[in-house]
Amino acid sequence: MPKHIVRLILLIVAFGVAVVSARNFLVDKSFYEYGHYRGNAVAEIARDKPKYQGTTYCQSCHAAQFAEWSKGVHDRTDIGKVVKCEVCHGPGGGRDPQQGYINASTGPIHPDNLKLAVPTDTRALCTLCHEQMPGRPLQQAQIVIEDHAGAQQCTLCHNPHSPRMIFGSLAAPAHPGNAAAGRDKIDMCASCHGAEGISAGLPGPTLAGQNEAYLVEALKAYKAGKRSNPMMTAMAANVNDGDIENIAAYFASLKCKRTVNAADQAALARKAGASVCTNCHGANGISTDGMAPNLIGQSKDYLANALKAYASGTRSNVVMFALTKGMSDVDAEKLAAYYASSSCK
Amino acid sequence: MDEKEQFGEGQAARRSFLGCLGTAVVGGAAAVAASAMLSNETRAAAVDAPPVPAIPGYDWSKHHWAFGVDATKCIGCLRCVEACKAENEVAPDAHHFRTWVERYVYLEGEDSARVDSQADPVNIEASGSEGKYRFANRYKDAKVDKAFFVPKLCNHCTHPACVQVCPTGATFKTDDGVVVIDHTYCIGCQYCVQACPYGARFFNEALKVTEKCTWCYHRITKGLLPACVEVCPVGARIFGDRNDKQSPISEFIKNNRVEVLKPETGNAPNVFYVGIDKEVS
Numbered sequence: 001m002p003k004h005i006v007r008l009i010l011l012i013v014a015f016g017v018a019v020v021s022a023r024n025f026l027v028d029k030s031f032y033e034y035g036h037y038r039g040n041a042v043a044e045i046a047r048d049k050p051k052y053q054g055t056t057y058c059q060s061c062h063a064a065q066f067a068e069w070s071k072g073v074h075d076r077t078d079i080g081k082v083v084k085c086e087v088c089h090g091p092g093g094g095r096d097p098q099q100g101y102i103n104a105s106t107g108p109i110h111p112d113n114l115k116l117a118v119p120t121d122t123r124a125l126c127t128l129c130h131e132q133m134p135g136r137p138l139q140q141a142q143i144v145i146e147d148h149a150g151a152q153q154c155t156l157c158h159n160p161h162s163p164r165m166i167f168g169s170l171a172a173p174a175h176p177g178n179a180a181a182g183r184d185k186i187d188m189c190a191s192c193h194g195a196e197g198i199s200a201g202l203p204g205p206t207l208a209g210q211n212e213a214y215l216v217e218a219l220k221a222y223k224a225g226k227r228s229n230p231m232m233t234a235m236a237a238n239v240n241d242g243d244i245e246n247i248a249a250y251f252a253s254l255k256c257k258r259t260v261n262a263a264d265q266a267a268l269a270r271k272a273g274a275s276v277c278t279n280c281h282g283a284n285g286i287s288t289d290g291m292a293p294n295l296i297g298q299s300k301d302y303l304a305n306a307l308k309a310y311a312s313g314t315r316s317n318v319v320m321f322a323l324t325k326g327m328s329d330v331d332a333e334k335l336a337a338y339y340a341s342s343s344c345k
Numbered sequence: 346m347d348e349k350e351q352f353g354e355g356q357a358a359r360r361s362f363l364g365c366l367g368t369a370v371v372g373g374a375a376a377v378a379a380s381a382m383l384s385n386e387t388r389a390a391a392v393d394a395p396p397v398p399a400i401p402g403y404d405w406s407k408h409h410w411a412f413g414v415d416a417t418k419c420i421g422c423l424r425c426v427e428a429c430k431a432e433n434e435v436a437p438d439a440h441h442f443r444t445w446v447e448r449y450v451y452l453e454g455e456d457s458a459r460v461d462s463q464a465d466p467v468n469i470e471a472s473g474s475e476g477k478y479r480f481a482n483r484y485k486d487a488k489v490d491k492a493f494f495v496p497k498l499c500n501h502c503t504h505p506a507c508v509q510v511c512p513t514g515a516t517f518k519t520d521d522g523v524v525v526i527d528h529t530y531c532i533g534c535q536y537c538v539q540a541c542p543y544g545a546r547f548f549n550e551a552l553k554v555t556e557k558c559t560w561c562y563h564r565i566t567k568g569l570l571p572a573c574v575e576v577c578p579v580g581a582r583i584f585g586d587r588n589d590k591q592s593p594i595s596e597f598i599k600n601n602r603v604e605v606l607k608p609e610t611g612n613a614p615n616v617f618y619v620g621i622d623k624e625v626s
Contacts, residue, residue, distance in 0.1 A: 031514065033396060034520065035518075037517035038527050038529070039398060041517075041527035041530070042400070042519055043399045043400050044527075045527070045559065045563065046398070046400045046403070046562055048563035050563060050564045051432050051572070052431075052564075052569075052572045052575050052576065080418070080579065081578060081579055081580065083578040084576065086428075086575070086576060087578055090431065091432065091572075128422045129420055129578060132485070133484075134484045134485070134489040134492040135449075135480075135484075135492035135493050135494050136420045136421065136494075137417060137419075137579075140579070
């Protein structure tokens with residue numbers, strides 16, 4: 001065989017062997033272990049440390065908040081709506097609030113050296129889900145925040161862990177009163193509140209058709225000195241608990257004939273700046289949730305004085321204090337005038 | 346006349362190089378033969394049970410993952426998008442998303458939908474930051490005929506076009522049904538970004554590799570849910586194992602008329618949708 005052909009063959013063989021051995025050294029040993037890829041990559045990808053830890057992780061330290069949350073509307077597993085801790089507070093692991101997100105495999109987890117954010121701007125946070133918006137399913141609770149809360153933060157009235165409003169103190173009375181028995185005890189009341197509970201021009205507020213639980217609450221507050229009024233403090237001091245329930249039942253049973261309906265009033269309420277009030281007291285002054293007192297039939301002066309009393313803290317109620325804080329007298333008069341416009345006939 | 350005079354210096358250098366090459370080739374061939382024998386031995390030992398990747402407490406041959414999206418429940422809160430970015434350390438800007446949410450709005454008198462996502466400048470302005478997301482209430486005063494939100498993510502197709510085109514074997518489908526990327530083998534050619542019919546892949550300029558949704562492979566192999574499913578407050582995202590007939594995804598597929606995006610491409614997606622419109626693709 002000619003010498004140059006032998007050299008050429010040797011060269012080709014040498015090149016082939018060089019390629020095969022180079023490939024053998026360079027390609028990862030696990031390549032083609034399971035397919036046309038590096039087999040070890042699977043376990044490497046699976047090795048990352050999870051950042052979202054789940055509610056059980058939070059519960060191990062924050063049992064009280066967890067219990068509160070698990071009883072509320074933000075944990076409704078039955079209808080598939082569960083707003084877990086980390087949805088609002090952020091991931092419990094692997095986050096450095098100063099430097100953004102840090103290396104997955106070495107990152108610290110709460111509580112070691114990581115403080116989770118407690119959201120402060122709840123107006124922005126809650127409206128991520130609850131802002132009224134085309135495209136949101138109807139079953140999602142949605143609000144127009146300006147109408148619903150004015151400029152207030154959501155947490156002023158709502159507990160974000162259990163946001164549905166339940167005023168325990170205004171729950172239905174444990175012992176329903178006897179209206180007929182109550183009727184015999186109201187001689188003293190009638191002089192200021194009217195025998196039919198309608199105080200047209202009398203010094204006391206209208207009581208006809210008022211929420212029974214609210215009346216019980218009010219009388220007990222006067223009696224215990226939590227609420228003060230020279231006349232009422234003296235009156236309530238001599239009434240026993242059974243009579244309080246009967247008197248409340250009597251006034252609640254009386255009729256305040258409603259002259260307006262809520263739908264007609266909604267636009268007017270917005271105009272008067274009373275949109276926030278309507279969430280509980282209704283646009284027509286009739287309590288929407290059965291917890292807040294009805295405002296229908298009250299005089300303008302009575303309502304304005306009540307607002308001012310809440311604002312100054314002389315009459316105490318967490319929600320009303322929050323809503324009236326910083327309210328000007330002019331605004332209070334305006335709101336009072338709006339609700340005073342619907343009266344019992 | 347000796348060779349040096351006849352062919353000059355260059356010829357001598359080539360000869361000596363070829364001589365060295367010959368030695369190297371013999372050595373190399375010996376090494377190849379040795380390692381081939383070695384790997385044959387290890388293969389023979391493991392022939393009883395097919396090998397599985399070394400993930401503690403996890404056997405990929407026992408799972409067949411799939412994902413469901415119930416668009417009738419989605420409220421467009423974008424908690425999934427933020428959770429995904431946090432969990433997977435995706436760049437906190439408005440250009441890189443492993444999962445995203447689209448809003449389709451049909452206005453009165455218009456034939457086609459107006460589509461925007463959280464990355465739309467109007468929505469970024471509403472959120473106030475490129476790393477935080479919220480849908481601006483831009484249609485609140487418009488006459489809307491129909492509107493809905495559609496969460497999107499990698500479809501983890503049964504016949505993924507992206508895997509087909511990868512020149513290095515850097516992206517592949519695992520035996521349990523997840524399409525992932527081996528970042529040490531990715532050369533950043535972005536051919537897969539072009540190949541994906543769903544726009545589910547993007548280029549990570551910092552690492553010079555392509556990135557995509559992995560269904561949080563590091564979570565599901567530990568018995569957790571993907572981060573987006575974990576945080577969804579309304580149950581619009583469903584995840585589970587199709588091998589388990591009681592799993593949420595098996596129930597979802599059984600109880601709903603599900604559909605997939607762009608079935609005509611032949612990729613055979615494994616993300617199943619309910620409540621979307623013909624215009625969604």
